[in-house]
Amino acid sequence: MITTLIKKNIYIFILIFIVFILAIVNYKSGSFLSGWDTLHPEFDFSLNFNRLFFGVWRGEQGLGAPAGHAHMADLPRVIILWLSNFIFPISILRYLYIFACLLVGPLGIYFLIQYLFKEKSHQYTKLIAFLSSLFYLLNLSTIQQFYVPFEMFPTQYA
Numbered sequence: 652m653i654t655t656l657i658k659k660n661i662y663i664f665i666l667i668f669i670v671f672i673l674a675i676v677n678y679k680s681g682s683f684l685s686g687w688d689t690l691h692p693e694f695d696f697s698l699n700f701n702r703l704f705f706g707v708w709r710g711e712q713g714l715g716a717p718a719g720h721a722h723m724a725d726l727p728r729v730i731i732l733w734l735s736n737f738i739f740p741i742s743i744l745r746y747l748y749i750f751a752c753l754l755v756g757p758l759g760i761y762f763l764i765q766y767l768f769k770e771k772s773h774q775y776t777k778l779i780a781f782l783s784s785l786f787y788l789l790n791l792s793t794i795q796q797f798y799v800p801f802e803m804f805p806t807q808y809a
Contacts, residue, residue, distance in 0.1 A: 662781035666757050669788065674750040684745040687801035692729045693736065693744045699729055728802055749800050752809035756793075757784040759809065 657664055685691070690711075692699035702709070703726055709716050732744050739747060764780035773779075787793070796804045 752805035755809035
């Protein structure tokens with residue numbers, strides 16, 4: 652049963668394994684992942700929710716600035732971090748979110764390519780989908796987006 656599942660979806664398992672290896676290599680235990688935007692909602696969720704809902708003026712940014720970056724669009728990510736906070740330590744929350752985005756993106760490309768080629772059923776469809784998703788995972792733009800992450804870019808990548 653399990654071997655049949657693995658054989659049928661071998662490329663998906665290879666993608667998951669590659670992302671898992673990338674996550675293991677890039678995770679630094681006990682550290683916080685910080686990127687372009689160092690707002691870190693995980694340090695004080697109540698303050699961050701207050702800023703998201705009522706923050707027309709962003710006094711914590713430099714000398715203050717109007718909220719011109721669609722901070723409310725960050726609400727789903729902050730909710731995910733807040734829910735994860737009950738299970739995982741604060742230092743790993745951003746890592747988990749970023750690595751989840753790193754996994755979801757190539758899997759989405761894999762299934763997109765399979766969907767686009769479904770009418771042209773070919774023996775190499777899964778291989779083409781795998782190679783496309785592998786390219787999506789390992790290209791230079793992905794490295795740039797995930798080396799010093801700015802949350803909206805990994806979210807859009809996923």
